[in-house]
Amino acid sequence: MTVRSEVDEHGVARIDLDRPDRGNAMSSELLAAFSETVIRIRADARVRVVVIRGRGKHFCTGADLRDLPALIAEAGGDPHALRKALRALYDPFLSVLDVEVPTIASIQGAAVGGGLGLALACDLRVVADDAKLAANFVKIGIPPGMAITHMLPRLVGPERAAAMLYTGATIQGRDAPGIGLAWKSLPPQDLEAETDALASSIAEGAPEVTRLIKRTLRPDIEAVRRAADAESISQAFFMRGR
16 A cells, blocks of 8 residues: 555544655555545545645655656657656646645655655645755756646745756755745654644634635646646657657
8 A cells, every 4th residue: 555544533634655665756556546545535524634744754755767767668759648648647646736625745854856746736834854855857857847847936936946946956844934835844753743733723723714715825726737737748758769
């Protein structure tokens, strides 16, 4: 099992990425399980807030690069087929955008590449001081994906986002709140308790009001999807000959 979930008596749903031996990297099995979990949680009327975590040392280290050669080979040099496959890779994580209640990413270790994209798609981020967040695409030689070029500037501003994307720089967890990348950072041993406290505080609010607030806070979901589509086109044309 690569994704685990639970809903407690207060309406706090927890989704755990459970592939710790690979840093919770995005395998096809994990992505399918994540998508199924999100569908199930969206249908659960008890849920008032969702917390997304990664088991083990890392939140999520992004796409499992071992799977990319197979994706490219299956596309057979057709960039349109490759674009479709790449969207299928990112869409399960982007399904968190469809969750009608607030979502919180609880981040320890690495949140890089697609893992950072998952964190950005959540409404709030709580990070360990020693966490490492990076849009590291330029360092691994792949154009950005998962709408990061849209979501990152929205949080940290255009210039800082440009610097992060152009250099692949790593942001330390303790610095993330200061640039708008997280709500709060704290010592690793306090991460779970602080995340739970935040989730419980949200769950105590009037659920109908909370849902309406989220709807008006995030009016750009379709823009995120369009950005993901545009990025997948860039990725496909770049990667087809590799």
